[in-house]
Amino acid sequence: MNRNQVLPQVELSAEPSALKRIDFCAPQSYKGAGFLGILDMPRVAEEASAVSPGDGFHWSVETYFEDSPGSEPHQILELGLKGRLNLICQRCLQDCAVDLDEKRRFILVLTDSEADEYPLEDEEQEPLVVNQHFNLLETIEDEVLLSLPLIPKHPDGFCEPHASTFGDGDEEGASNERENPFNILKNMKKN
Template sequence: MKRINDAFAFARDARVLQGTLAVSAMERLHDLLAEVSGEVSWHLEGFRGKRGEPLLRLTVSGCIPLACQRCLDAIDFALDVDRLLEVIPANADVSQDELEDDSRDFLPVEKELDVAELVEDEILLSLPVAPRHDGCGLPGASGAGERVNPFAALAGLKGKPN
């Protein structure tokens, strides 16, 4: 997999990298998947921002089979990651105001950048917390019949003296 030797030069020189990454190579995703198969496409472009700051735009697309949190069957989740990251030195002092600015995302790097790790990080950040099928019930609950309100008996006590 690609490594960028100098992320600051990559942005300054407006370089572009693109490729595919196998889902099987992204080990931190494995526990969230119904099956470890397929691949994702990524595109990384460097450029300078309005203030001259080094920026990277990462886009990732593809489909990964997430495990439904109710039935554990596969959910085909379409990835549509489009992230703009400001490259900063790993030891840079960032003010609290800058950290709270939702319009900026920082990517602290020494110099070298592992593209596969960055792609995997951004995929993990884009996933739903608890993926599940629309209308997916609890396992074994399909034949349970009509749902009974546990507080229905209290309605009969309403208005009666103690």
């Protein structure tokens, strides 16, 4: 590719089905934005505690070529995600709205070996293996899942721990009254 060559820019469709086959190997750049409902992303829907009709994520994608000293220009993909998902608060076991506002930057590579050679210490961007039938919808869904908190919970002071999670005062008394199982064995041995 000639470094001075101007590449055509293709506008991506916002339709979920159109995002399943994108040719990132073609000599062109892409730009697009849209909204994906929770139900358009089945793996994200499995994580949701409740799904309202307007729940989902606004996404934006832009690819461009960036000069690389001593080699061919690298294709870069910038992905933005913004939205809300309802998860179960692990403190009170009630619905908890989690807001996501993420920006990711990928360097597009053609083979797994190129991805393996990419330096791990580069935290600004990571390699993404692409092909002529790349599923961008799946990548968007992956990034939403990776952005979810490991332990979703309300902000401090917003909720109280659920009684069944940490034990109830009544249950503590009942457990203290139970006989030690070793005493039972000791009594059996005496008899």
